[in-house]
Amino acid sequence: MTLTAPAAPVAAADTAESPRRRRRPENRVTPGRALTLTVLIVGLLVWMLPFAWMLLGSVKTQREILQRPPTWWPQEFTWENFAAWFGQLNFGQFFGNSLVVALLTVAGNLVFCSMVGYALAKMDFPGKKALFVVVMVTLMVPGVVTFVPLFVMVSSLGLVDTYAALILPFVTTPLGVFLMRQFMLGIPDPLLEAARIDGAGELRIFARIVMPLCGPPLATLGILTFLASWNNFLWPLVAAQTEGKYTLPVALSLYSTGQNATDYGLLLAGSVLVIAPIILLFVFLQRYFIQGIASTGLK
Numbered sequence: 001m002t003l004t005a006p007a008a009p010v011a012a013a014d015t016a017e018s019p020r021r022r023r024r025p026e027n028r029v030t031p032g033r034a035l036t037l038t039v040l041i042v043g044l045l046v047w048m049l050p051f052a053w054m055l056l057g058s059v060k061t062q063r064e065i066l067q068r069p070p071t072w073w074p075q076e077f078t079w080e081n082f083a084a085w086f087g088q089l090n091f092g093q094f095f096g097n098s099l100v101v102a103l104l105t106v107a108g109n110l111v112f113c114s115m116v117g118y119a120l121a122k123m124d125f126p127g128k129k130a131l132f133v134v135v136m137v138t139l140m141v142p143g144v145v146t147f148v149p150l151f152v153m154v155s156s157l158g159l160v161d162t163y164a165a166l167i168l169p170f171v172t173t174p175l176g177v178f179l180m181r182q183f184m185l186g187i188p189d190p191l192l193e194a195a196r197i198d199g200a201g202e203l204r205i206f207a208r209i210v211m212p213l214c215g216p217p218l219a220t221l222g223i224l225t226f227l228a229s230w231n232n233f234l235w236p237l238v239a240a241q242t243e244g245k246y247t248l249p250v251a252l253s254l255y256s257t258g259q260n261a262t263d264y265g266l267l268l269a270g271s272v273l274v275i276a277p278i279i280l281l282f283v284f285l286q287r288y289f290i291q292g293i294a295s296t297g298l299k
Contacts, residue, residue: 058082058269065264081269089255091273098247101166101236102229108171109225110218116172117180118206122192132181139174151238165239166247170229176221183217184210219285227278248274 053072057065058081060074085091119125120132150169159165187210195205211218233249240246246254252270257263 054268054271058265058272060265060268062263062265065268078265081265082273084266085270085273089251093244094246094248094251095273097240097245098230098249100163101247102226104163104167105170105229106222106225108167109173109176109221112172113176113221114180114211114214114218115206116177117184118210120177120181121184122187122189122210123202135174135177139178147234154239160239161241161245163245166236166245169235170225170232173225173228176225179217179221180214183214187213223281223285226281230274230278 056072056074059077059079061076061078061080064071064075116135120128120135154160154165154169159168191209192205195209200208231249232247233253236245236247236250237253240250248270252267252274255266255270257267
């Protein structure tokens with residue numbers, strides 16, 4: 001009788017260990033990954049250079065900004081540029097105008113773009129497809145094309161140099177309608193049908209069921225609208241004809257340029273004040289912004 005040693009456990013052990021030996025460490029830095037990280041870091045540094053120059057230049061004197069060769073780090077810090085904005089140039093008024101215009105424009109887009117998007121996504125009516133085609137065509141039309149007729153219309157209504165002139169032309173945008181429609185297409189129809197069977201009207205369904213589900217696209221639409229309204233320059237420059245209605249971009253362009261030369265320190269300090277709210281808004285809402293872009297398929 002021949003006795004043989006059992007080899008199955010050894011084979012099983014080798015089989016169990018072999019995937020571990022073949023498994024590739026996830027954190028291993030390969031040449032391709034190192035090259036990608038290097039390119040991304042270099043791109044980030046290049047992208048941040050103008051912002052660093054703006055921030056450092058805002059605390060420099062005009063003489064130091066114009067000297068050759070230029071210096072990155074300020075030789076002596078000065079807050080005179082920011083003091084001029086908060087003192088002589090009445091920054092609070094310009095900031096308040098920009099904030100009122102941006103917030104009311106955002107509120108209008110959130111309400112009206114959601115209503116139009118809901119109608120195009122979940123309601124049946126004659127001309128629905130034609131209306132959506134019109135929205136898409138309007139989305140591709142440059143805003144400069146409608147600038148002159150829009151000003152003529154606002155002037156005929158007597159709204160020049162008012163908040164209404166700065167807000168009403170942008171209270172609904174084709175991009176907002178498209179964004180909300182794309183997200184609402186993903187809301188299950190049986191959910192809405194169940195609400196209709198229970199006796200809920202369309203307005204109640206929209207307010208109580210649809211809108212609470214639209215957090216990510218609403219945040220995305222709010223950020224995009226706020227950014228566009230806050231940075232809008234050409235239309236407020238024409239529609240706001242007195243200092244009392246100037247927004248920050250308009251004040252930045254008019255008061256940083258004198259009769260003889262541009263005050264670059266004042267210009268850079270004003271630029272810092274303009275972009276600071278945008279950066280803070282995106283930092284607090286970036287999670288919802290990314291979710292909204294992913295859920296609507298916007299590219």
